[in-house]
Amino acid sequence: MDCLSPGSPAERVVVMFGSQLGKTEAGLNWVGYVIHHAPGPMLMVQPTVEMAKRYSKQRVGPLIESSPAIRERVKPARSRDSGNTVLSKEFPGGILLMTGANSAVGLSSAPIRYLFMDEVDRFPGDADGEGDPVALAIQRTANFSNRKVLLTSTPTIKGFSRIEAAYAESDQRRFWVPCPECGEFQILEWAQVRWPQGEREKAFYLCPHCGAEIADYQKGAMLENGQWRASAEGDGRTAGFHLSSLYSPHGWTGWGDIAVEHGQVHKDPPRLKVWVNTKLGETWEEDADRIDGEGLLARREDWGALLPLEVAVLTAGVDVQDDRLEVEIVGWGRDEESWSIDYKVLWGDPASPAVWQDLDNLLLHRWPHSRQVPDMAIRAVALDTGGHHTLKAYAFCRARQGRRVWAIKGRGGMGVPIWPRRPSRSNKGKVPLFIVGVDACKEAIISRLRLTEPGPGFLHFPMDRDAEWFSQLTAESVVTRYHKGRPIREWKKKDADRNEALDCRVYAMAALQGLVSMGLRLNRDVARLAEAPLKNAGPASASATTIKPKPQRRVIRSNWM
Structure with missing residues (x-):
């Protein structure tokens, strides 16, 4: 949010986070800041127009209503006043437009100073045959030398992730936190999450420097004293931020919760892929080798x-x-x-x-x-x-x-x-x-x-x-x-x-x-x-509970009926 303010030299801000870590909330705060302090034309892009409408009703509307400073600047919704509609909010000195990445019309009209693109990895590859929706939207900011562009998303597939590519062009900031025992700063990594045998819910974090077992409740102090540190020079205009759910504050998503979910999905690649994307905030690298159909014959039962x-x-x-x-x-x-x-x-x-x-x-x-x-x-x-x-x-x-x-x-x-x-x-x-x-x-x-x-x-x-x-x-x-x-x-x-x-x-x-x-x-x-007995288990004992089959209905079909 500091990088999105006019006082920051950053022109583009890239946020590659796991799910439910505040990336969309930061974007909403930016919307309120623009309306209140730095008005100008702003465009918010969701993956689809339907999602943009739902987002407007569930997030933007409550934002306006809950803040007196914003509410008095945004025109009230009236049936004959187009200044406040589901996808358009006017305010003194600017306007907030909302659209979907699947609408080329919404992406290529009036010039825009502020651009907020949410969940860019869910954007379609092409907007109505007119090209990449991200490129179309960014082109609308070309007339403003003081433009600001925010891209947020959980990543998807390696090599095809828009947010991963944008983050690679940035200064690639990671959040470093101190160990409560030895004070050494480190990036929280999944490899350091451990748990007693068979008790994933009791997961803890093992400090790689001193070997201390860090409990989940100690995370608050670590986050409070953490620092964003850049790991690359980037292009000089893009600030990039990466964060996994391992940093989720105590009381939100704990290390035990993440470990338990990993235990449920680690053997099933499609669900493990979602876990890697949403919990670790990392891209998924797929095995591209084609499966041999004849080799599956041996799997028959x-x-x-x-x-x-x-x-x-x-x-x-x-x-x-x-x-x-x-x-x-x-x-x-x-x-x-x-x-x-x-x-x-x-x-x-x-x-x-x-x-x-x-x-x-x-x-x-x-x-x-x-x-x-x-x-x-x-x-x-x-x-x-x-x-x-x-x-x-x-x-x-x-x-x-x-x-x-x-x-x-x-x-x-x-x-x-x-x-x-x-x-x-x-x-x-x-x-x-x-x-x-x-x-x-x-x-x-x-x-x-x-x-x-x-x-x-x-x-x-x-x-x-x-x-x-x-x-x-x-x-x-x-x-x-x-x-x-x-x-x-x-x-x-x-x-x-x-x-x-x-x-x-x-x-x-x-x-x-x-x-x-x-x-x-x-x-x-x-x-x-699984509570029902087997058919070949023989007569059930007097104490066993059996399920009586319900009478089956006959389906009679005739023109007369």
Whole structure:
């Protein structure tokens, strides 16, 4: 915040922090300072326009209302006064504009003196075909010699992280804190966090200089006496700051909390990646080697005709082709360990109703479980509508919304979440359409295929999967292309390869995340299921608690009904 004041020579401030460490709050304080003390045109950019609107209502609005000095300067919101809208706040001598990085119009209009870009690693690679949104926004500050630019973000993938690249151009400041025992200054590093065997919640910090075991409650004094120290010369105009959650004040996130979370995710690469990004504030370096599909044949298992013991939820992914529908039913267990329960290719012209009826019959099927519970039904289905026979796919989903048969459309690119906060209805079918982040799904699936031991995220396959199916599952890999000098990550396959098996798994995984967004707690369901006795355990004792199957409803379909 000192570097953002007019008294600082810094022109650009880069903040590469872990999550929930105050980087956005510092930006909000800067907004208030500009309105009160140094008015001028200001632009705040969020990853999307929707996020900008939500940010305005949840953060900027309360900022204005809570401060009398700011409230008396910002025009009150009135229906006939455009000076105060959701994305525009006027004040004497300036204006605060808010937009999304996905809107080229919002990024390339009036000149701007102050520019605040939040979570830049979540920005799309291109804004409406007009180029990199960061470059478009910075270009708007070119007319001001006293401009200030603030970039904040938790980092993402090494080599593709905007905030990492910007931090590398800065003076690269780190926060040095003294040991309460020996007084030696140091940067807090994850390698120095230790804990008693099996008791991660009791984690402490081991001083590398004197070997003292520093408790979490001692962190306050260390932070109070800490110092920002630059480690590079930089370009002379950019001040860069890096901070991990290890510095989070006592009472917020403790070393024990971070260690416990690491213990939960360290075996599952997709979740470990999030931990590295959000807790350590560091980029994730991925293994770029392509997986050998034939090598996965040795992983096949024979679990019989019943669902495996650990399967608590079933989802399905449906891929629509010109002459067939392909479907995978996936069982999910604790920490998203998964089992490929069934894979069907339903041949037929999707323009006719017959193949859709076959799909409906498959989705209504119930699978017997290894435990004494009712036969398990599919909880959610994600059906791709973005390619072939879109209107037929819409119609199928529209009639089955109550069964959670969801119409989805895949979208690539970094920062696109696996499952959206809400669906879109601006489509010809007038159905809720969920935009699925297929790249995030593929990264998770390919990372988990590299796991060698059952556990969190591990993928199990039955004996009937052949080499062609595994080849489809591993058909795509990440390639890098450059657009106007910026590296873009893309998932590509060879022209002759097929990838339907991977697409179906992506959609089944998206369906699970859709259930999570509705309140599903997978691990809780797994724990409840584990209380049921096994089917092959013999007669239950008089003291044992058994689960009585509920009567199954018959689904009768006829025109008369």
